[in-house]
Each structure stands twice: as C-alpha cells, then as structure tokens.
Amino acid sequence: MSLEEENDSLLEEKMSLEEENDSLLEEVFELLEGPDCDNPEVILLIGRSGAGKSSLVNTLHMVLTGRFYMIAKQGSGQAQTVTLDLLRYNNCGVILHRISDTSTRERMTNLLPRLPHILDCAGLADENTPKLREIIELLIGGYIRPGTSIDALEKKQEECGIGRLKEVFKPDPAWKVSKIVFMQGCIDDIPKNLIQCLREVLKISNSATLTRKYQCEVFVLITKYDLVNKSSDLSLDGNGTENSISADQFEKAETEIAEAFCNVGAIGYNTLRWVSFTDNVGFSESQIRNRALKFLKKMIEPGVPKMPEPTFFDRLEEYVYQTLHKLRRAINRQLRERHFNCVSIIGCLFLSFVFIYVMYCLLRASV
Structure with missing residues (x-):
C-alpha cells in the first residue's frame, strides 16, 4: 500500500469514527431525556493508587465540554495518587458555560442536571480487613460527606472503634452510590484482597427482608489500554514504551480480573477498556472520545431493576x-x-x- 493510499485509509477511518461519536453523543442525549434519568446516577470510582480515577474525570470533562481542564488533580509516571479526600463532581464536573460547541451547549441546557455525579476516592490498600470493609460500606451507603478527608476518617474510626462509625454519621440519600466503577491498570498487579473486600460489602443483606443492602451495579474499567503493543485491534497505535504489554498479556489480565469479580453480576458485559487524555497516549482524540462516550452511555443506561427500599x-x-x-x-x-x-x-x-x-x-x- 502506498503512502497516499494509507493516508486515505486513515482519513476514512477517522471520518467513520467521528460519525460514530456523533451518533453516540446523540444516544447519550436521548437517554438523558428519558424518565430513567430523573434521578442522576451516583458513580463511585474505586481502585488502588495510580489506577487513573482522576484522569477519567478529566477525560469525561474534556469529551463533554471540548476543553481540557485539570478539574481533578492527577499524578503522572510512578507518582502516587494526589487524591486525599472524597471528591464529588456533580454532573461529571461539567459547567454549562465551559461547553465550547454552541449547539451542544444549547442541547445540554436542560439535560446537564441529569448527568451522573462522580465520587473520586483516594486510592485504597490491597487488603480485606474489617476496617476497610466499614469504610467502603460507608462510601457506598452515602454516610460520608463529599470533601471528607480519608485520613481524618480513618483517625475517627480509630477513636470510635471499628463498626461504630454509622453511629457518628447520618446517611444522605443524595450521596448513596448507585454504580461502582472498579479501575484497574492493565500492567498493574490485580488487588485481589481489595476486590474480595468489595465483594463482601456488596453481599451484606438486610436481616429482616433478606434483600441485599446495597444494590449497586459493578463495572470494571481496564485502564492504560494505550500500553498494549502489537495488538490485532486496529484502533491501537502500539507505542512500544518500556511498560507496554502484548495483546495476549492484556487479554490474560482482563480474564483474571473478570474471574476475581466472578460473583458480582455479569462482569463480562460490564468490563470496559479505557484510555485517558494524558501526555503520551498513542490514541487519537477521536479514539479516546469514542471510548469515553461508550462508557458514559453505559453509565446512564437503565441497569438491573432495583428492588424498592423496604418501608x-x-x-x-x-x-x-x-x-x-x-x-x-x-x-x-x-x-x-x-x-x-x-x-x-x-x-x-x-x-x-x-x-x-x-x-x-x-x-x-x-x-
């Protein structure tokens, strides 16, 4: 294939991807206009340090507004997470006047309050302890006010004793989590203890009604997908960095984390590959936007019907x-x-x- 033919092929692929993105954005608008979005989803991002939770917030903001702002502080390289508090980004952190496209801004005028709220928590340790289970339960149950310092929360837990924090905090229905996104880097070790800890919290049931106490849908986001090298996926540019992995290694890691979540719903359907806007990503803006819109669509789609709270x-x-x-x-x-x-x-x-x-x-x- 000549250079000119290759350029034409790339241009056609880009135009096709942009058309798909426009269609995805329209589907997102239609979902937001439906009655299922009367009460916005509350999404909790959970995972270890450096999994890319803050980068996800910045990427979604970029895709929805057309402008890149570091609304969530994120680390880089080997740096650990800089998120120390429980941060809440109302309506994905989007503010109407930041949307650059005029037609999108007009369309979003009435739909903005229906966008999901995102909770970004500090990276959690790979452990399964009563201490961590209590904190995760409080996060999911809406007991912890956004802006709370996680360090201060842990000190309060030591003062009150493990299992007593529910007596200190009053839950707020507006903070209660409806969907959980577990973020895992494809080149990072899988935190099996943390996953087991989350699973045990989600298994907690109401002793009176025998129903699950926290009816959250769980999603897994495999991050750092740009580090996959020599993949058969045509959307990849294989950047060949020192930390890159093969497509076979990636699929193995994807299978392992799906197996770790085997008892929490249909995780195969809920596993997504993710790339964020960062300095050295081998993806085009259209490719990243495509993945972000697919993720956002899944976040606002009607999920498994939830049982009403017992009176x-x-x-x-x-x-x-x-x-x-x-x-x-x-x-x-x-x-x-x-x-x-x-x-x-x-x-x-x-x-x-x-x-x-x-x-x-x-x-x-x-x-």
Missing part, C-alpha cells in the same frame, strides 16, 4: 412473622423436652395470637 411497616411485618416462627420453634422444643405443661402452652399461644393481632391491626390502620 418501616414492611420491616415490622417481617419482624412479626420471624417472632412467631421463633416462638413456635421454642414451644416445640419445650414440648419435646417436656418442660411445659398444658396451661403454659395455652398461655403462650394466647399471648402470641394477641401480639400478632395487635401488629396486624397497626399495619392495616397505617395503610
């Missing part, structure tokens, strides 16, 4: 049933051990029925 009377009714069940078992046990006489049995049954009848009347009266 006070739902929990009360469940408690009545469980109490009756325990009482019946206790009576049967006492009968087997012959500790009860007939008068005692009749008295217990009478009190049980009175208790159930009173609870039933209270429930019906409240409806």
Whole structure:
C-alpha cells in the first residue's frame, strides 16, 4: 500500500469514527431525556493508587465540554495518587458555560442536571480487613460527606472503634452510590484482597427482608489500554514504551480480573477498556472520545431493576412473622423436652395470637 493510499485509509477511518461519536453523543442525549434519568446516577470510582480515577474525570470533562481542564488533580509516571479526600463532581464536573460547541451547549441546557455525579476516592490498600470493609460500606451507603478527608476518617474510626462509625454519621440519600466503577491498570498487579473486600460489602443483606443492602451495579474499567503493543485491534497505535504489554498479556489480565469479580453480576458485559487524555497516549482524540462516550452511555443506561427500599411497616411485618416462627420453634422444643405443661402452652399461644393481632391491626390502620 502506498503512502497516499494509507493516508486515505486513515482519513476514512477517522471520518467513520467521528460519525460514530456523533451518533453516540446523540444516544447519550436521548437517554438523558428519558424518565430513567430523573434521578442522576451516583458513580463511585474505586481502585488502588495510580489506577487513573482522576484522569477519567478529566477525560469525561474534556469529551463533554471540548476543553481540557485539570478539574481533578492527577499524578503522572510512578507518582502516587494526589487524591486525599472524597471528591464529588456533580454532573461529571461539567459547567454549562465551559461547553465550547454552541449547539451542544444549547442541547445540554436542560439535560446537564441529569448527568451522573462522580465520587473520586483516594486510592485504597490491597487488603480485606474489617476496617476497610466499614469504610467502603460507608462510601457506598452515602454516610460520608463529599470533601471528607480519608485520613481524618480513618483517625475517627480509630477513636470510635471499628463498626461504630454509622453511629457518628447520618446517611444522605443524595450521596448513596448507585454504580461502582472498579479501575484497574492493565500492567498493574490485580488487588485481589481489595476486590474480595468489595465483594463482601456488596453481599451484606438486610436481616429482616433478606434483600441485599446495597444494590449497586459493578463495572470494571481496564485502564492504560494505550500500553498494549502489537495488538490485532486496529484502533491501537502500539507505542512500544518500556511498560507496554502484548495483546495476549492484556487479554490474560482482563480474564483474571473478570474471574476475581466472578460473583458480582455479569462482569463480562460490564468490563470496559479505557484510555485517558494524558501526555503520551498513542490514541487519537477521536479514539479516546469514542471510548469515553461508550462508557458514559453505559453509565446512564437503565441497569438491573432495583428492588424498592423496604418501608418501616414492611420491616415490622417481617419482624412479626420471624417472632412467631421463633416462638413456635421454642414451644416445640419445650414440648419435646417436656418442660411445659398444658396451661403454659395455652398461655403462650394466647399471648402470641394477641401480639400478632395487635401488629396486624397497626399495619392495616397505617395503610
């Protein structure tokens, strides 16, 4: 292929990608206009230091506004994360006047409040401890106010004792997380302990209703995809850096992290490859924009239907049933051990029925 033919091919590919991006942006607008986005998603970015959480915020801001601002401080090279607090970026950090394209700005005037909110947390250690499980649960449950210093939170945890922080903080429904994005660099070691810690938090159930306490959809973002070299993926430019990996190594890492999340939903469908705007990325702006728009679309698409929160009377009714069940078992046990006489049995049954009848009347009266 001649140089001219190669340039023509690249130009056609770029035009095709830009057309796809325009179509993706239109799909995002249509989703935002739907009733499912009346309450914006709250997305928690979680992962180890250097996974690219802050870079993701900056990239989304760039894609939506057309202007690159470092609204989230990010490290570079071997530097550790600079995020020390729980930061919240309302509506992806986008402000209307920053949108450079006039038609996009006009379209976004009414849709901006429907964009997801993003929570960027400090990098977490690769451990599975009661201390970390409590902090993750507080993050997901909306107990921690945006702007909170993670270091100060850990000190407060030491003062109160592990497991007591819920008594200190009051949850806010506006902070409660609806989607979790676990970020993992393709060249980094997989933090299996941290993943197991997150899995255990998501398994917590309500003892009264036996439903999951935190109904969050989990996504995995494989970052630093630009470091994949000699890939069959035509969208890659293989930059051949010292830290680059082969396509086979990348797919192996992708499989390993999917296996680590094997018990948290259909993670195969929810695994995405990600590239951020940085200084030395072998991707064109159109390629990065394409991945960012696909990610944003997935974040605002309707997910798995969530069960409604149990009301006070739902929990009360469940408690009545469980109490009756325990009482019946206790009576049967006492009968087997012959500790009860007939008068005692009749008295217990009478009190049980009175208790159930009173609870039933209270429930019906409240409806």
